[in-house]
Amino acid sequence: MERINFLRKTIIQSMTEYAAYLSGSNLPKVEYQLVTDEKHDIYQLLAVGWENNERIYYVIFHADLIQGKVWIQEDNTEDGFANLLLEKGVDKKEIVLAYYPDYHRQYTEFAVA
Numbered sequence: 001m002e003r004i005n006f007l008r009k010t011i012i013q014s015m016t017e018y019a020a021y022l023s024g025s026n027l028p029k030v031e032y033q034l035v036t037d038e039k040h041d042i043y044q045l046l047a048v049g050w051e052n053n054e055r056i057y058y059v060i061f062h063a064d065l066i067q068g069k070v071w072i073q074e075d076n077t078e079d080g081f082a083n084l085l086l087e088k089g090v091d092k093k094e095i096v097l098a099y100y101p102d103y104h105r106q107y108t109e110f111a112v113a
Contacts, residue, residue, distance in 0.1 A: 005088065007065055008038055013063060014084045015045045018077060022060075030056050041065035064098075069111055071098040079087070082110065 012034070019032035030049035036042070042064075047058040061081050062074040070090065075081045075097075082095050095110045103113045 003028060004065065007068075007070055008041070008096065010085060010090055011043045011063055011065075011070065012036055014081065014088060015043065018061070018081075018084065019045055026053055027056070032060070035079045066096075069094050069113075071094050071096045073098050102105065 015034050015036075022032050026048075026090055027049070030047050030051065033046045033048055035044040035046060041064055043061075043063045044059060045061040047056055049056050058076070059074050060076050062072075063081070064071045064073060070085060072081060072095065077084070082097065083113060085095060086092065092110050097105060097108055097110050097113060100108065102113070
């Protein structure tokens, strides 16, 4: 349970830091929202707002904690959210790149499932 709490904390901390980084961008009318559901272990970072006359609603990052692993469902960060997690002590074997099909995951350095 201690490791799950570490993973939860690390995901939220990494999303918070990435949102702060994005807040300094050239999109002053875009808000970066953290959506966390720790009961169901669902975590998202969204971009919501306007750029000129265009509506912005964009999933930057989405991960779920499933059976003790971080399943990255969507990753639209510049350098890869998995790399941010690795820098904070999450092991590659605890990260599943779920946006790849099952047969492709075996060729990554991360967990298959």
